[in-house]
Amino acid sequence: MEDARGKGKTKCAPSAAAVARSTMLLLAVVVFVVWLVIWAVFPTRTYSSTWAPKLAALTGFGKQGMRMMLFVSPVLFVYVVACVYLHLHKDSDHDTESRTRGALGTRMAAWRRPVLVRGPLGIVTRVELAFLLVLLALLVWFYTAYVTAEFAKIRIKLPGEKLWQAQLEKAARRLGTAGSLCVALLLVPVARGSSLLPLVGLTSEASVKYHVWLGHLAMVIFTAHGLCYISFWASTDQIDEMLKWARTRMSNVAGELTLLCGLAMWATALPRVRRRMFELFFYAHHLYVLFVLFCALHVGVTAFCFVLPGVFVFAVDRCLRFLQSRARVRLVSARLLQSQAVELNFAKSPCLRYSPTSTLFVNVPSVSRLQWHPFTVTSSSSLQPDTLSVVVTSRGAWTRKLYEAVSSLPPSGGHLSVSVEGPYSAAAASTRFLGYDSLVMVSGGSGITPFISVIRELGYLRGAAETVPAPRLLLVCVFKTSAELDMLDLLVPVSGGLPAISGLDLRIEAFVTREGEPSAGDRARKQPGREVWFKPWPSDVPVALVLGSSGWLWLGAVVSSSFAVFLVLVAALQRFYIYPVDGDTNHVYPWAARTMLNLLFLGVSVAGVTGAAFLWNKQGSAADEDMKVKSSDGTTPGMSPVALLHWAGGVDREMESLPAAQPLVQATNVHFGHRPDLKRMFLGIDGENVGVMASGPQGMLEDVATICSSGPASNLHFQSISFTW
Template sequence: MAAWRRPVLVRGPLGIVTGIELAFFLLFLALLVWSYSAFINLDFSKIHAKLDRAALRLGHVGSFCCAFLFFPVARGSSLLPLIGLTSEASIKYHVWLGNLVMLFFTAHGLCYIVFWASTDQIHEMLKWTRTKVANVPGELALLSGLVMWVTALPRVRRQMFELFFYAHHLYALFLVLFALHVGVAFFCSILPGVFLFMVDRYLRFLQSRVRVRLVSARLLACDAVELNFCKSPHLTHSPMSTVFINVPCVSRLQWHPFTVTSSSSLEPDRLSVVVKRAGRWTEKLYETISSLPPSQPGHLDVSVEGPYSQATPASFLQYDSLVMISGGGGITPFISVIRELVHRSGTAAEAATPSLLLIAVFKTSADLAMLDLIVPASGGFSDISRLELRIEAFVTRESVPSAGDVVAIAHKVPAEEVLFKPSPSHAPIAPVLGHNGWLWLAAVVSSSFFIFLLLVGAVQRLYIYPVDGNSNRVYPWAARTLLNLLLLCVGIAVAASAAVLWNKRRRAEEAKQVENVATPASSPATWLDKPRRGDAEVGRRPDLRIFD
């Protein structure tokens, strides 16, 4: 199994692919080819309109891919941790499936257009029947899918990320039009993935409506800011977790992911992220915080989604030594690793911690201030002496004569601490479904689907069946589909809202206990220029070497 997990493809359109990923990908392609060939052999043995049937089966195979499309993007899903995947690691599977879906659906639409044009039936493109497959919504669904597909191309996404981000919200229109095109019965073939994604998306929406409490911000000399949030002690996360942050005063629509630099073991009531000024959003956030007067603390409205992390213990604990290589702001994932190991090294019950070598590459000497993030803003970090940590920092765009000068340059502008006063409307970051999230998620999924089935049964029996029973009337296919989608949304909204409100009431007492968390009176002293004391007093300090 270790050999299967090694990368076999490094350069290529699929990115870094392990042996087991490549094997499953090839098996999945073989399944699609076999399914399509089986359909074609069956159809061509009975009819002569081969292009028509070939186009139909392309749509069926595309729907088979679409059935798996939404599983990888359910961030809070309980299925991904079962196979050792995180939400960010599974995005590439969503990309692969999305390309296959649009490839088959585009071929499906083009084949039908060619067939209609060759048989003088081009008017079929404007046909919207009441009881059969509707062509118009299918064409509109294909157009919305093409917009998402084109804007998701790597070159477009990297240069115009906001265009990609907003265009990808057309998935809701795509799903509705797809359901109107094929009908509610065939839509059930892709319902499991769509249903779990809708539950996850609604829970994320409820979590994003809460304004979280920002305790303090630490402004570094390298144009970076560390945001320290108050969190519930019941909220635990593994190192290298990610959160999505929205600051309404900067942008009401933009959500940006950041790596969590804090350790839930070392800092049970804090959650920290680091934002490096590198774009319009980050620059505006940095200017907003730096313009606040330190003598008159205010408050800043912030919303958070997450954190998202692995359910299994950190895999790096199984090694005897770790080599971590970072460039610039890429050091942030390793900050949480170091803090986690500091906590474990100070706990007698834990096994021996691995030795660490951190190789950090920075553009300028001012960026060396990023190393100050190893020390939490709350201080209390003397246990770092028990950790075998060696740091080698490289400055690539400056000529620095000595390590002592580098330290002096890096601390000409000391870190500035900006404190925020609590607001009654702000709450600590807490799990949206409480600390028993898996059980609550199972309850939400099962109860929401039960509510959906109950509502569908009542509406079908009392409203739709009487209409269908009349020989002169047939209930429209589109209205039936929209009604079922509406009832599905109602079931999810009722079950998820009830679960979130119940857990919110249970957290009310806990929030009162942590709302008065003491904020640091001043910025902690940097450990880079901390004087060396005797080994009997504090033990060793980290070995820091700086190169130009």
């Protein structure tokens, strides 16, 4: 047993489920390391002289079958193991998990501390820097070993060709091979529903950083690859090679189109362009479809096996997202705030469980049919089993149009068509928060929204089980104007929940930086936000799990089954269609046709298996669950006592009408005209294990990370939540 802060604990025997999870996690790590070792050995003579002949004979399908086994199967195996791990993990005991994660967090604290803060890479922890250095070392080794082997057996093929020109051609070719390692991992971080992200504790928005790093590396290498080939062709009077599409070998035109698509995505993704012209970036990034297509046509099916794992994982995820987004979800109500923010409350299936700080992607066809925007979920699936909430602040054209559309509806009724994708979250985020002695949450403006879900979830866990140790909470929120203080109203959900929140050891320090303290008249004139209730349509459905309550198991089954179908189709193509043609010495099967057939089989296998699994679960959910949404009749959402304390006249009357709110009101302080002294506040917090979460502008995140990485702050464990990608 242990006390409220995790002291004086005795060792408990791990459960069978915990042992199974640990075994699967170890197995996944071992297979992934083996996959990296295969990449490291691939350019050596050991592979080409010893491994390759034996493996080609073992598979029976030549180089393509061999590379499927070495480069594709290990990644998909890890993916399926991760699905089973997460399925078992979701039912784990919160108290045991919090103790385990707390102990592990203490040992791993040094690795999670920021080591680089203000630089081109953003905020980088030691474990992230180690990952980047390992990747760079692997790339350098891979390329160096390949070039060394190629130079040792180089031969002059063209009349008048010089040695340096032959070396340039070999160096250019192997740059393309090295770039395939980056592309092999490029799409994995942006597969939002992937099991690989929560396996390592990543959310969909946090993993975008790794996609950006890999994208920069890939485009630098591929650009050098293209320029080296152009230089080689120009120096050997073969510039016409740029216009050739070979029938039975690499197509130069396809490679050039691949590079052009990549450069367009790369240029529009630069921070200056992306932030000023987000729609250009958004639509240009859909060129990834042509990038993958032309890349496959350029390198052929055998070399395409290098990048197939990431493409396969992303294709399954994209197909599931498409199927989920076709439904129109039931919007129950909206809460309009004076700061031009709106809280959207959706009906959700009770079996849908998600972690705090989860992300939901929202599309409103009446505002824009094509645009999807991510928002942090502010509700708790434990405290609010039937509703899911997000907050949209007016920061751009899309959000302003949405606010206007909702505010124009009458309070008593109306309808707004909405589609969603997600929610996406890391595994067991709530148990990670429970592992801290104290939890400090620093927000800037709308950055408070992730912490609303954290506070609600911890309030529920603290009230549901007295043995669960809840950390001391400090919420430091910085706003530009006093109108934004109504964001604190969102601490209390529409459906209630104040008793659970008021039971927490919570202190709120709110700072208004651009205004002085308002007069009594201004407080009296402050009006609370209003609510809008929506009328249900028969076709509306609650937000639900795309693959049902056993979604992780179904996802593992979908990936393994679709890959098996793909292998069967490719094997049949090879055995009964391509080999008879290639067996004739006068004919060689066209490179492009073979590649297109493989891509067609990939699409058919993924779409067919994923669609069948989706329809099966949809029918089962309709038969087993009551899919009727709640009636819109009910109590009016209540205002937070925080706003009532600082803005309403007659504080005594409000306190009497809300006696449960007194602890929360007394814990709140509002400061006007200055910013918080974060360093003084952080260093004054007691506890060996203090979590610090920051959400807001990049400058604020860097300030918090700088404090947490300093020597005196050895007990502070930093985590950033940012949507500035």
